[in-house]
Amino acid sequence: MSDSERSAGPPQASSHPPEGSAGVPAGRGADALAIDVKGLSKSFNGRKVVDNVDLQVRTGTIVGFLGPNGSGKTTSMRMLCGLLTPDGGEGRCLGLDFRRQQLELKRQVGYMTQKFGLYEDLSIRENLEFVARLFELEDRARVVDEALERLGLKTREKQLAGSLSGGWKQRLALAACLLHTPKLLLLDEPTAGVDPKARREFWDQIKQLAGEGITVLVSTHYMDEAERCDELVYIAYGKVLAHGTQEELIEQVKGAKNLEDVFVELIGQAKDNFDA
Numbered sequence: 001m002s003d004s005e006r007s008a009g010p011p012q013a014s015s016h017p018p019e020g021s022a023g024v025p026a027g028r029g030a031d032a033l034a035i036d037v038k039g040l041s042k043s044f045n046g047r048k049v050v051d052n053v054d055l056q057v058r059t060g061t062i063v064g065f066l067g068p069n070g071s072g073k074t075t076s077m078r079m080l081c082g083l084l085t086p087d088g089g090e091g092r093c094l095g096l097d098f099r100r101q102q103l104e105l106k107r108q109v110g111y112m113t114q115k116f117g118l119y120e121d122l123s124i125r126e127n128l129e130f131v132a133r134l135f136e137l138e139d140r141a142r143v144v145d146e147a148l149e150r151l152g153l154k155t156r157e158k159q160l161a162g163s164l165s166g167g168w169k170q171r172l173a174l175a176a177c178l179l180h181t182p183k184l185l186l187l188d189e190p191t192a193g194v195d196p197k198a199r200r201e202f203w204d205q206i207k208q209l210a211g212e213g214i215t216v217l218v219s220t221h222y223m224d225e226a227e228r229c230d231e232l233v234y235i236a237y238g239k240v241l242a243h244g245t246q247e248e249l250i251e252q253v254k255g256a257k258n259l260e261d262v263f264v265e266l267i268g269q270a271k272d273n274f275d276a
Helices: 075-079 103-107 124-134 141-148 166-178 198-210 246-252 259-275
Strands: 032-042 047-058 061-066 088-093 109-112 186-190 215-219 231-236 239-244
Touching: 032 061, 032 075, 032 215, 047 075, 047 231, 061 075, 061 124, 075 088, 075 109, 075 186, 075 215, 109 166, 124 166, 124 259, 141 166, 166 186, 166 198, 186 198, 198 215, 231 246, 231 259, 239 246, 239 259, 246 259
Parallel strands: 061 215, 061 231, 109 186, 186 215
Antiparallel strands: 032 047, 032 088, 231 239
């Protein structure tokens, strides 16, 4: 069920903000962090895909992970949830050493891949029952029933996953992510190719989950989705360029009126630095 990584001014914000800055508001220390990693790095065939990334995410927040294709978002997520071994870096996710306690971490993290990763020749219910068995959940029938109800899938439970539209596949994938009641959700472009109504309903679910205390790191290319996040992290060429709230990022970039202006400027600067 895995997915692979697809192929000088104020905007150069710190990727690992000190307490009291955009990443960690004053008075909220490390005990309030769901993700706290430094120096995260990964190379493939000699090319650095993730380059010394520092990342802090506060518990119970929705953080948007933005950047062009191939910028390192998927690779970063896969390392954070224990599916990929980093070349460098240290830190904790949910209080666990993300390099040395991968098995424990996997049981507390829900990872939704960019590409639909469930079995298309199984029904909705059969897919959820399979995932429930993987996690060795008790009272699996009840857990699956609750997931079907929560995501509005009950009336379609016997429908084959392969026959679902993009929006319904998205609901099924999210239901599978939530079966084991994770504390952290890593969502990799979950609404790509989904119609606006399904995207809106999905984000309503994400807001509700965050309200219940679940931390969400979600990658997206949609600016309207970025605006719904509590904080934003922008990454390009494997490096974090900026981290803060929407208002803070707009204020940092001279002349910027909205997030699109911010990210056009950031990617332009990153490209100039990369080509230099």
